[in-house]
Amino acid sequence: MNATEKFYLPVDGILKMFNSLPAHQQSHITHTAHQSAALSPVLQHPKVSDITKTGMGIIKTVKGCWRQQDARVGASRSSSSGNRQVSIERVPKRSVDRLELGLTKPRNCHRIVVLGAPKVGKTNILQRFLGNEFEEHYEHTIEDFHRKLFHIRGETYQVDLLDAAGERDFPAKRRLSILTGDIFLLVFSLDDRESLNEACELLNEIQAAKAKLLKSKRPARVPAVMCGNKADLDAQRVVRRAEVGTILGEDVPYFETSAKNGTGLESVFRALASLGGLPDETSPSRHQLISIPTYQSLCVGRRGRRGIRTPGLGAPCAAVDPLARRPSFTSDLRLVLGSSTKNNKPEKCQIQ
The missing domain is CATH 1.20.1270 (Substrate Binding Domain Of Dnak; Chain:A; Domain 2)
Structure with missing residues (x-):
């Protein structure tokens, strides 16, 4: 660099x-x-x-x-x-990975990978999760990475969100994203049958990749949610709920949503939280959105050091890290290969 x-x-x-x-x-x-x-x-x-x-x-x-x-x-x-003013921590100069710093338990850190065909509404669904409004203007997403930090009932959580739209034509890169993902959100558009077919193919790819990583001969059950978006365009609908239910069976939760008016999104976010072992308060309607400096000072006060105490300290709150960047491919590869490098014999890479 x-x-x-x-x-x-x-x-x-x-x-x-x-x-x-x-x-x-x-x-x-x-x-x-x-x-x-x-x-x-x-x-x-x-x-x-x-x-x-x-x-x-x-x-x-x-x-x-x-x-x-x-x-x-x-x-x-x-x-x-009546208390004297206390100082606050300086705003960090770069994104802070709370897992790397030991400030968040590993079991409280999750990566949600969002996959699907172009123009199905993946970016707007993510923006809703981050607490932003629907954006009418469409821009092709190469890759989008976000990090949302939560403070819920005295515990801190880190949720990384990867929109892997740009990896559609790069199988090896997409496989790496799949192997490092903890929870998966598959999105298709109710007015585009081809997007449903692509979402189902992606689900099969996820199950096969995870099974290979686990050295299982059968497709792995993965924490995945299927989302049929653009429910507000009922006149243009070509995919029916019963059809999707027949394809998916009971193994994968399915929801019909509209990123434009918010229909069904709360159920999607709750399902993602449940599959990932996250609290229900990670849903946008269940917590207050605060700034990064306020979040940092709240966590400082929680550790017993001097910091700003906000009203309702026990109330669930979250902050979006504006400087978050996707971890390097080297870091992701290490995550896939794991720490089992005993006798200097690295495991076989499962990316290909």
Whole structure:
């Protein structure tokens, strides 16, 4: 990875939050960022552009806004309760994998892999899970990775969401995603029979891949949910519920949904939680969405160190990590191969 790529690593997630701010705040932040880039000394590098400098200025300014906002919230809470103001942790400069840091139990960390044909609504279903609204404009997804962190009844949970749409034409890469997945969401469109056929083929591929990894001669039972999306387009429907039930049998839960109006999505999210051993509170309607700095300070307070105490500490809450990036393929391969490398004899890779 060259220096320019390293410069860009944290930018994408921050810009998403930047774009969600009101227009007048965006204007103020951009103006401040330009001033910061102009006044601060810059390391000479032929591949680092002024746009990158401005982007880094935006990152610093947005982080400053986060800290000021949480500081004001902390001050108001302290004055109302009579307690002195306490400090908060700095916003992390990169995504934090709580499993790697030992802050979340391995059994509380899960990866949900979303698979299906193009244009069936996978991205909008994921956005609903993240607490965002439906997006009418369609953009082809190459690969999308999200991380949502939960604090529920004193326990922390990490749920990684991988939209593997771009792996449709790369079998080896798709196989790796399947082998590292814990829970699977298969999506097809009720107005497209071919998308149903593709979802069923993907289900067979998942079962075969997991069986091979487990060295089983029979297809493995996997925690998978089938989702027939676009139920709001009833006039264009070509796939009926009874037909899908006949194909799937009773082994795979099936739901008809609409990412546009939210129909059936709550049932899908509850089924994913149940199959993965996650609390029901991981469903978007069952928890409060908070910012990453607030989530970090809440977890700091939980460990007994000084941090901001939010009202209703026991209430379920969650935060979306804006800097989350998919783990490297090397890390995923190690996860597949496992830790059984005794006598320096690695296991045979099951990707091919």
